Amino acid sequence: MSTSLHPHPLRLGVNIDHVATIRNARGGDHPDPVRAAEIVARCGGDGITAHLREDRRHIRDEDLARIQAATNLPLNLEMAATPEMLEIALRHAPHAACIVPEKREERTTEGGLDAAGLHNTLVPIVDELKGAGIRVSLFIEATERQLDAALKLGVPVVEFHTGEYAHAILDGDAERTSSELKRIADMAALAAKNGIEPHAGHGLTYENVQPIAAIPQLAELNIGHYLIGEAVFTGLEAAVLKMRDLMDDAR
Ligand code: PXP
Numbered sequence: 001m002s003t004s005l006h007p008h009p010l011r012l013g014v015n016i017d018h019v020a021t022i023r024n025a026r027g028g029d030h031p032d033p034v035r036a037a038e039i040v041a042r043c044g045g046d047g048i049t050a051h052l053r054e055d056r057r058h059i060r061d062e063d064l065a066r067i068q069a070a071t072n073l074p075l076n077l078e079m080a081a082t083p084e085m086l087e088i089a090l091r092h093a094p095h096a097a098c099i100v101p102e103k104r105e106e107r108t109t110e111g112g113l114d115a116a117g118l119h120n121t122l123v124p125i126v127d128e129l130k131g132a133g134i135r136v137s138l139f140i141e142a143t144e145r146q147l148d149a150a151l152k153l154g155v156p157v158v159e160f161h162t163g164e165y166a167h168a169i170l171d172g173d174a175e176r177t178s179s180e181l182k183r184i185a186d187m188a189a190l191a192a193k194n195g196i197e198p199h200a201g202h203g204l205t206y207e208n209v210q211p212i213a214a215i216p217q218l219a220e221l222n223i224g225h226y227l228i229g230e231a232v233f234t235g236l237e238a239a240v241l242k243m244r245d246l247m248d249d250a251r
Helices: 017-026 033-042 061-070 083-092 119-131 144-153 163-170 174-193 209-213 225-234 236-250
Strands: 011-015 047-051 075-079 096-099 135-140 157-161 197-201 220-223
Touching (some): 011 197, 011 225, 011 236, 017 033, 017 047, 033 047, 033 061, 047 061, 047 220, 061 075, 061 083, 075 083, 096 119, 096 157, 119 135, 119 144, 135 144, 144 157, 157 174, 163 174, 174 197, 174 209, 209 220, 209 236, 225 236
Parallel strands (some): 011 047, 135 157, 157 197, 197 220
16 A cells, blocks of 8 residues: 655546535535545645536535635646636635636536637636746647647646546447557657646546556546545545555556
8 A cells, every 4th residue: 555645756636526516416515525625635635626617516616715724735726718717716826727628518527628729818817827826737638739739828737638538448449448548648748748747637437547647757647526436435535545556556
């Protein structure tokens, strides 16, 4: 078991949104995502990730300050590229902000941000976040076009969307699984070569995390839905520790 509290070469950011989803289902205060953040901090998670959606379906505005006050872990705020979210990010000054695409009708973040097509919209947002000392990341598909756009925007971090890889495994499609994996590995290497720190996330589980965790340039994985689901059965601490061990064993 590798449960040290030292910084990990591959960090685990735990997305606690879905604790808030369960809370919001009854409109009260329980279960509190802040309590989840405290557990993640105690058991060796490296960061807390939270997506403040336009419709506030899980994390709410007041949760952000409470999460920041409750732990010393870096907060990675996932946000749409809108003036409202920019203002909130600047006010809360999280450690990092990951710009994600957001469609109101989607169940989850279904694809990467079109950083190439949205260049002009993203320039002022990226610049303001960077100016405030916030580490900006773009949640993109692992393609050269999007990585190129990230380079042009001067972001220090990209997070590659692993949803297609996760789907290929669920479909039992070995060929697509290996081509998706190669795409992510190639783009992680290209990002690192160009001075951008690559992260990855979306749809990662105990079953599919290791080939992704084995990509040597990746510095962080952000994992939410599966961990919170597992926590129902094993508790959040056990779920985080097991994911941590699988990630470490893959390196
Ligand atoms: N990273 C980003 C940028 C995301 O938008 C999400 C989902 O909100 C995740 C990681 C976590 O994905 P999942 O909940 O499928 O683990």
